[in-house]
Amino acid sequence: MDKAFIKKFGLFLLVTIGVALGAFLLLKGMEFLLGLWQLALRQWIYFLFELLEVACATAFLVGLIVLLCNIYKIDLKKQWAEVIVRLVCTVLIICLIIALLSTWFLSFFIYFFSEDTEEVKQINQTAYVEKNKSLWTSIRIEYYEYVNIFVRGNKVLWQAYD
Numbered sequence: 001m002d003k004a005f006i007k008k009f010g011l012f013l014l015v016t017i018g019v020a021l022g023a024f025l026l027l028k029g030m031e032f033l034l035g036l037w038q039l040a041l042r043q044w045i046y047f048l049f050e051l052l053e054v055a056c057a058t059a060f061l062v063g064l065i066v067l068l069c070n071i072y073k074i075d076l077k078k079q080w081a082e083v084i085v086r087l088v089c090t091v092l093i094i095c096l097i098i099a100l101l102s103t104w105f106l107s108f109f110i111y112f113f114s115e116d117t118e119e120v121k122q123i124n125q126t127a128y129v130e131k132n133k134s135l136w137t138s139i140r141i142e143y144y145e146y147v148n149i150f151v152r153g154n155k156v157l158w159q160a161y162d
Contacts, residue, residue, distance in 0.1 A: 020056035
């Protein structure tokens with residue numbers, strides 16, 4: 001491996017980690033500031049941040065796979081050392097691919113099969129955010145104040161059960 005590759009690879013990993021950490025801190029900062037005004041983010045905003053985090057995790061894992069593939073190509077002077085390095089790289093690449101696939105699967109499985117849905121309802125010419133929370137045996141519907149497309153109130157105005 002040449003030094004230029006290692007330098008670019010290190011920068012790539014730092015940027016990937018930086019974007020993921022920045023997105024996480026931005027989300028938590030928005031939650032904190034909106035909490036001061038008794039507001040909360042809408043559910044679709046959380047989905048966008050989750051997509052960004054999955055994209056960063058994907059980029060990080062693919063970067064590690066590329067690094068291992070480059071290590072795999074190294075020619076060592078001793079044949080037994082080369083065999084061991086290639087074996088370790090192959091096992092790590094397989095583990096990283098499994099981690100990559102499980103990251104995608106778990107993220108989307110949790111989001112799409114979570115039973116919580118959110119939509120805007122008009123009741124008596126007033127807009128409310130209706131959040132359906134499904135439990136195993138019943139559905140609890142909570143109504144929040146509608147502020148705009150990005151935020152809603154964080155206090156439950158009333159609840160209904162289905």
